[in-house]
Every structure is written in structure tokens, then in C-alpha cells.
Amino acid sequence: MRSKTSSFNKEIIKQDFRNVGWVSIVYFLGLFFIVPMQLFMEFGRDEPRITDDRGLFGGIFAYELQSLLLIVMPVLMAVFLFRYLHVKGASDFAHSFPMKRGKLFHHHILSGMILLILPILLNYLVLVITAGVTDVTEYYTLANASYWLWLFTTMTLLIFAAGVFVGTLTGISAVQGVLTFILLFLPVGLYGLIAFHLTSYIKGYSGDMVLDRSVQYFSPLVDLLEYRSYGPEEVSVPVEVLSLFIYGGIAILFYVASVWLYKKRPLEAAGRALAVNALNPVFKLGVTFCFALFGGMYFSVAQNTYSWMITGYVIGGTFGFAAASMLLEKTWRVFNLKNLKGWLGYGVAAGVIIAAIPLLWQSYESxxxxxxxxxxxxxxxxxxxxxxxxxxxxxxxxxxxxxxxxxxxxxxxxxxxxxxxxxxxxxxxxxxxxxxxxxxxxxxxxxxxxxxxxxxxxxxxxxxxxxxxYPVLALDVSEINQLLMHPYSGQVGKDLYDPEKISAFMEVLKQDLEQLSYDEMVTPKGLDTGVTFTVNGTRENPYYVRLYPSYENTMEWLKEEGMYEQVMTQAEDVQRAEVYSWPQSLDDRYSRPRFVFERLRGDDIEPLEVTNNAQIETLFEGKANKEEGAYLVAFYFDKNDPEPYEVLSFDEGDAPNFIKEHFE
Known part of the structure; x- marks a missing residue:
């Protein structure tokens, strides 16, 4: 009789379930206690916590812990499921079966997918059944739960596929785990390093904006982790729908690449850091390049000079090349003539790339x-x-x-x-x-x-x-519910609720703001009072303004309403003032008045102490934010507080006579 061999070998699947089934169990229990069990505990509360529109991604269900499981468990599955590739005896035994390598690989992939999707699916079924027998609309909807299933399934398979891909590239399980996370974070890390590199060389380049607006698109892990399960920002899902389709496509690409590499991978690669020798130069160059950029960033932040930045490139690149060589050769004895030549070659290559990047942006700069x-x-x-x-x-x-x-x-x-x-x-x-x-x-x-x-x-x-x-200039008075005017010096201040008074205050304030000169905008006189606004029922808004004594219309209105002494700092509110001569020898790093004051106080220079109210009143004419001057004045309002509220400054011609006489 002719023998028949099934393409499906259930014994391999069963063996995988025995070996790595514990990962699936941990995954299930972790998700169960974070999501369904948390829901059941909420049902048992006498006073349930306040819910939000984030559903299963809200604070009640600890999205951050869900994300941790989502990121870690697929990597563990990939590492332990393909552990046999990295142990020579196990590798020889597994590949001695009368089965093609591709078929063996597909069996293990199928095992991993089932063991990873099953915990997610079971928890989803618990949520669906619960929604069918009780009202859960305050906590989640079926649409929200279905998106949760889609998100966790897609991201789990993506991270698992990435782990398998790395597993076919390396011969060491520990390296597989580490390199999987590096691979998933590598695009965003490179993006950030290059953005900083460009910020240091290209005039006008905004690294802040570039990273804030697009960094999540360079790493699925960042895309997951940047979502917040709390806060006032507009509610949204952790990962956009389009991104989920893209991540699904990337998972397929990882799978196809893994199959190809698995078939080409030599059996004797077990125990080697990289299973494919042809990738050794790419690995060395990549590590050298990344560490060189990191070294340049570190030293430029610390020293702010191009000479130190270049020093950082050399030190970082050297460290990166040595680390890559040690990993590939599995020894620390890499300091020899052969590697010295390699260091020079890879260093030059990395240097050429680093130097070429800003050249591509010259038209942007000009x-x-x-x-x-x-x-x-x-x-x-x-x-x-x-x-x-x-x-x-x-x-x-x-x-x-x-x-x-x-x-x-x-x-x-x-x-x-x-x-x-x-x-x-x-x-x-x-x-x-x-x-x-x-x-x-x-x-x-x-x-x-x-x-x-x-x-x-x-x-x-x-x-x-x-x-x-001053965004407040465009603020509609009818939208303002409350004004809070509070000096930082500790006075009680004043809150306005009356619509008529709010309207009158806004009228005079806008008049003053529209009449401000450039100098009054950048170096205002005197001690300010902060004004915050409750707009349409919320204080979370950018409508904030500072009142200065030079705002004549506003000050006159406050006096007419009997609020001036409550709202603006008075001489009687100042416990003492300290006056220093502004040294002209300090470098640009200490150009701000407060920085100069901190430097002088640190040098134990004896100041002129002022406690007379009449003299303190004249000190209110000092200017804030000036980057140069003749004298500094620090105001203290609490004798138990060692920090001053504000530091103002005077030019030589504007300073009160008693200050000039003291420092002559």
C-alpha cells in the first residue's frame, strides 16, 4: 500500500504547546486580571470610579500594564519557541526530522500564533459575554472591545514576527531578545539622533517639531507607549486604523524574510551572534554610526562646541566598533592590528555619512x-x-x-x-x-x-x-466665567465673577496691551501679577497674562474698584530686598538677571540689604528680563523662604541714588 504523509504534524504542535504554553498562560492571566477582573471588581465597588471615553484603554484598565504585556510576551514567545536554533545539539536534532526546513518553520510559527492569539481572544469573549448579560456601557462598548481585539492581535503578531526574524539572524537567544527591541526602536532612535545632528548644524531646523509630529510613525512601540490613559487631551485610540493595516503588512514582510533566512541559515550558526556572515560588516558599520552620533550628541550638549562634538563622534564610534567586534567575536580581546584597520575603515565610512547628512540640507538652511x-x-x-x-x-x-x-x-x-x-x-x-x-x-x-x-x-x-x-486679545468676554488675579508675593489677590466687572477689566487690559512698546513687551518694569482665566468652564487654556504697574489704564481701574492693594505687590509686602552690583566679567551663560544673581549669591558676595518701604518703592522701577545692566535687585516676601520671588535690574542712569552712593 502506498504511504501517505500529512503536511500537518500535530506532534510538533503538541511539543510546542508543552514547551512554551506557559507564555500563553501568563499572557492570558495578565490580561485577565488587568481587564475583565478589573471590570468585575468595579461592579463590586460601592462607589465606582469615574470612567472616561477611553473605554478599555482608560485609567481603570491600566493601559500601561496592558502595553507592557503586549510588548514583552510576543518577544518571550519568539525567544523560547525558536530556542532550538541557538543550541547546537537541539538544532541538529530538530533538523534531523524527515521534514523540510520550511515546513518545520511553519509549524513553529503556527504554534506561536495560536498561543499568542488565544489569550487575547479568550479575554475578548469574556468581555463580550459580560456585555451581553449586564450593562457595561459606562466602561466600554462592543466596538471599543472589538478594536481592542484588533489592536492586540495585530501588534502581538507584529512583535512576534519581528522576534522570529531576529531569531533567524542570530545564534544566541539573549541577543535575539535584545536585538528584537533594538530593531523595533531603531528607526525612531536613528530619527532622533539624526534630528539632533541636523539641529546642531542646520540653521532654522526645528528638532522639537520634527520629533513631536512624526516620531510615533517610526516605531510601533513608541506608537503604543505615547498614548496616555489619562489627561485632558482629546480622546483617541492608541494606534490609528491606517497604522494597524501598515503594521499588519510589516508583520507579513517580517514573516516572508524570516522564511527565506531560515532556509538559508547554516546549521552551524548556533552560538554565533550573527548567523549570516554577510551581515557582519553592516552590523559593525551600523553600530559604529549610531554610537558616533550618540557620542556627538552627548558632548555637544555638555560643551556646545564643534570640537567637542567631533571628539564625541570619535569616542562614540570607537566604543561602538569595539562593542560590535566583541559581540561578533565573543571575546574582549579585539584590540589588535586587524581590528585597528577595521576601526579606521568603519570610522571613515561612518564619518563620511555623518558629514554628508547636513550637506543635503544646505538649501533648507538658506x-x-x-x-x-x-x-x-x-x-x-x-x-x-x-x-x-x-x-x-x-x-x-x-x-x-x-x-x-x-x-x-x-x-x-x-x-x-x-x-x-x-x-x-x-x-x-x-x-x-x-x-x-x-x-x-x-x-x-x-x-x-x-x-x-x-x-x-x-x-x-x-x-x-x-x-x-497675547492670545487674550482675541478672547471673547462672553466666554469668560472667572478671572483670578494673584500676586506671587503671597497676597490674597482677587477673583472676579461679575460679568460686568470682567468686561470692564478686559476693556482696559486690552487697551494697555495694544499700546505696549517693544521695550515694555520684552523688559517690563516692576513686579507682575498673574491673571488666569476660566473659559467655558475650564482653566486648561493658554489665556494667561501678567499685569505690570506700567499698565496705566488697568492700574487706574483697579484703584477705582478698590482692588489695587489686593492685586498688585506693595512695598509693605516685601520682607527685604537685596541689591548687587552687576559684574561685567560674566560670560553669556549668565546674562539673565536671575542667573547672575544665583552666581553672585554662590560666590558669597555681600549685598546691599534694603528694608525701608520708601526705598523699596523706588526699587519697583527695575526691569525684568534684561540681559545686561548695572545693578540687580532680588525681592523676598517670606523670611523663612531662601528664594526670592523676582530679580529686577537697573541701568546706571536709572538706578536710585541710594544704590549708586552705596556702590561708589
Whole structure:
């Protein structure tokens, strides 16, 4: 009789279930106690916790712990399921079966998929059955649970496929586990290193914006982990639907590549760091390149000079090459002539790549749009201010007039001429151009204000820019529920609820803000009082403004309403003031008044102490935020608090006479 051999070998499946079934059990129990069991415990509470619209991804169901299981368990499955590849005896035994290597591989893959999907599916069934017998709409919906099933199944299979792919590349199980996570994080890590590299060389490049807006698209793990199960941000699912389809496709690609590598993999590769010798040069170059970029980033952050950055490239690249060589040769004895030649070769190759990256962005650095190409422009002191508008669904206050747009372009051109990406100043400049063709252009610079003072002044004094600097100018009074005016010096302050008084206050405040000069905007006089707004029932908004004594209309209104002493800091509120002579020998790192004050206090320099109320009153004429001056004044409001509330400064000509006489 003719023998028949089935293409399916249930004994291999059964053996896999015995060997790695524990991973599936742990996965099931972990998800069960985090999700269904947590739901049952909520049913038993006398006062159930407040739920939110995030469903199974909310704080009640500990999405962060779910993510941890989702990331770790598939990797463990891949490591232990293909452990036989990395042990020579087990590898020889497994491949001695009368079965083609591809068929053996597919059996193990099928085992892993069943053992990983089963825990997810069983927990999903528990959730569905629970929804069928009781009302769970406060906690989740069937659509939410179905998305949870889809998300966990897709991401589990992706991470498992990545682990299997790495397992076919290496001959050591520990290396497989580590390299799997490195592979999944590698794109985002490289992206971040290159973004920092470009930020250090290319004027106008905004690494903050680039990373914030697209980093999640370079790693499925980051995409998972950046989701928050709490907070006021708009509710959304952890991973977008389109991304799930993409991740499913990537999982298939990993599977196809794994099959091909498995068939080509030599049996004697067990115990080697890389099973495919042809990949050794690629691995060495990649590790050398990544560590070189990391070393350059570390030393540039610490020292802010190109010489130290280059030193970091050399040190980091050397360490990376040595680590890669030790891993591949499985010994620390890699310091020999052969590896010295290799270090030079790979170092030169990595250096060429590092040097070439900024060259590709030279046109980006020098580009400034023409005025007739720009529809409108937004300028602020940083990307995060711009992003905050989007986070609160606020309309962006663009500059639209031709004269103001040209002033912004003039400022942009000056920034290109005087800025140095590595020599970061105190002031940020962030540009968003909306072009006539519908495209957007982003640029960010960091430089000291005094280098672009004239160009900055022409922009700041336009009414359109003031609507950017002070979002409260565009705030509809009818949307304000409450005003909170509280000096930081410890006075009680004042809260306004009366719509009529709120309206009157906003009228005089807007008058003062619209009349501010450039100097009053960047270096205001006196001690401020913070004003926060409750708008449409929430305080989570960017409507915040500081009141200064120079706001004449507002101060007059506060006095008429009898609030001035409560709202603004008085001389009687100051416990003491300390006056220092501003040393002219300090470098640019100590240009801000508070930084200079901290340096002087650290040097135990004896200040002029002022407690007389009349003299303290004259000290309120000092300016905030100036980067140079003749004298510093630190105000203290609590004798038990060693930190001052504010540090102001005076120029020589503006200082009170008693200060000049003391320091003569």
C-alpha cells in the first residue's frame, strides 16, 4: 500500500504547546486580571470610579500594564519557541526530522500564533459575554472591545514576527531578545539622533517639531507607549486604523524574510551572534554610526562646541566598533592590528555619512520665502506655543498684512546671518509660513535678542503680532466665567465673577496691551501679577497674562474698584530686598538677571540689604528680563523662604541714588 504523509504534524504542535504554553498562560492571566477582573471588581465597588471615553484603554484598565504585556510576551514567545536554533545539539536534532526546513518553520510559527492569539481572544469573549448579560456601557462598548481585539492581535503578531526574524539572524537567544527591541526602536532612535545632528548644524531646523509630529510613525512601540490613559487631551485610540493595516503588512514582510533566512541559515550558526556572515560588516558599520552620533550628541550638549562634538563622534564610534567586534567575536580581546584597520575603515565610512547628512540640507538652511509667495505668517517664541493652540483647538493668530509679513521676512533673514545652531542663545524664534500654494514652511532659531533687536522690534510692535504674543486679545468676554488675579508675593489677590466687572477689566487690559512698546513687551518694569482665566468652564487654556504697574489704564481701574492693594505687590509686602552690583566679567551663560544673581549669591558676595518701604518703592522701577545692566535687585516676601520671588535690574542712569552712593 502506498504511504501517505500529512503536511500537518500535530506532534510538533503538541511539543510546542508543552514547551512554551506557559507564555500563553501568563499572557492570558495578565490580561485577565488587568481587564475583565478589573471590570468585575468595579461592579463590586460601592462607589465606582469615574470612567472616561477611553473605554478599555482608560485609567481603570491600566493601559500601561496592558502595553507592557503586549510588548514583552510576543518577544518571550519568539525567544523560547525558536530556542532550538541557538543550541547546537537541539538544532541538529530538530533538523534531523524527515521534514523540510520550511515546513518545520511553519509549524513553529503556527504554534506561536495560536498561543499568542488565544489569550487575547479568550479575554475578548469574556468581555463580550459580560456585555451581553449586564450593562457595561459606562466602561466600554462592543466596538471599543472589538478594536481592542484588533489592536492586540495585530501588534502581538507584529512583535512576534519581528522576534522570529531576529531569531533567524542570530545564534544566541539573549541577543535575539535584545536585538528584537533594538530593531523595533531603531528607526525612531536613528530619527532622533539624526534630528539632533541636523539641529546642531542646520540653521532654522526645528528638532522639537520634527520629533513631536512624526516620531510615533517610526516605531510601533513608541506608537503604543505615547498614548496616555489619562489627561485632558482629546480622546483617541492608541494606534490609528491606517497604522494597524501598515503594521499588519510589516508583520507579513517580517514573516516572508524570516522564511527565506531560515532556509538559508547554516546549521552551524548556533552560538554565533550573527548567523549570516554577510551581515557582519553592516552590523559593525551600523553600530559604529549610531554610537558616533550618540557620542556627538552627548558632548555637544555638555560643551556646545564643534570640537567637542567631533571628539564625541570619535569616542562614540570607537566604543561602538569595539562593542560590535566583541559581540561578533565573543571575546574582549579585539584590540589588535586587524581590528585597528577595521576601526579606521568603519570610522571613515561612518564619518563620511555623518558629514554628508547636513550637506543635503544646505538649501533648507538658506531658504527665505519672498513676500509675494507668503499668504500669512505666524511667529512665536517656540514650537510648543504653536502646538498649544492646536491642542486647545484654537485659531492660529497669523500675521497677514504685507508690511508685517515683510518685517517677519527681514527678521528671518537676519536670524540666518547671525545665528549659530550650536551656540544657542536665550531667545527662541519660531516661524510658520502659510504659502500661497497651500504649503507650509517651518523654521526655528535660538539666539540672544540683542543681535536682532531692530528687526524684532519692527515685528513686535505690529498689532498683528501682539495678538500672537497675547492670545487674550482675541478672547471673547462672553466666554469668560472667572478671572483670578494673584500676586506671587503671597497676597490674597482677587477673583472676579461679575460679568460686568470682567468686561470692564478686559476693556482696559486690552487697551494697555495694544499700546505696549517693544521695550515694555520684552523688559517690563516692576513686579507682575498673574491673571488666569476660566473659559467655558475650564482653566486648561493658554489665556494667561501678567499685569505690570506700567499698565496705566488697568492700574487706574483697579484703584477705582478698590482692588489695587489686593492685586498688585506693595512695598509693605516685601520682607527685604537685596541689591548687587552687576559684574561685567560674566560670560553669556549668565546674562539673565536671575542667573547672575544665583552666581553672585554662590560666590558669597555681600549685598546691599534694603528694608525701608520708601526705598523699596523706588526699587519697583527695575526691569525684568534684561540681559545686561548695572545693578540687580532680588525681592523676598517670606523670611523663612531662601528664594526670592523676582530679580529686577537697573541701568546706571536709572538706578536710585541710594544704590549708586552705596556702590561708589
Amino acid at each position: 531658504y527665505v520665502p519672498e513676500q509675494n509667495e507668503v499668504e500669512k505668517v505666524y511667529i512665536s517664541s517656540g514650537y510648543w506655543e504653536y502646538q498649544q493652540l492646536a491642542d486647545h483647538d484654537m485659531k492660529v493668530p497669523y500675521i497677514t498684512s504685507e508690511a508685517a509679513i515683510q518685517s517677519a521676512i527681514n527678521l528671518h533673514e537676519k536670524l540666518i546671518n547671525v545665528s549659530n545652531p550650536l551656540k544657542k542663545g536665550e531667545d527662541y524664534f519660531f516661524f510658520v509660513y502659510q504659502m500661497e500654494d497651500g504649503s507650509e514652511i517651518y523654521r526655528q532659531y535660538r539666539i540672544d535678542e540683542k543681535k536682532v533687536r531692530d528687526e524684532k522690534k519692527s515685528v513686535y510692535e505690529t498689532q498683528e503680532y501682539k495678538s500672537i504674543q
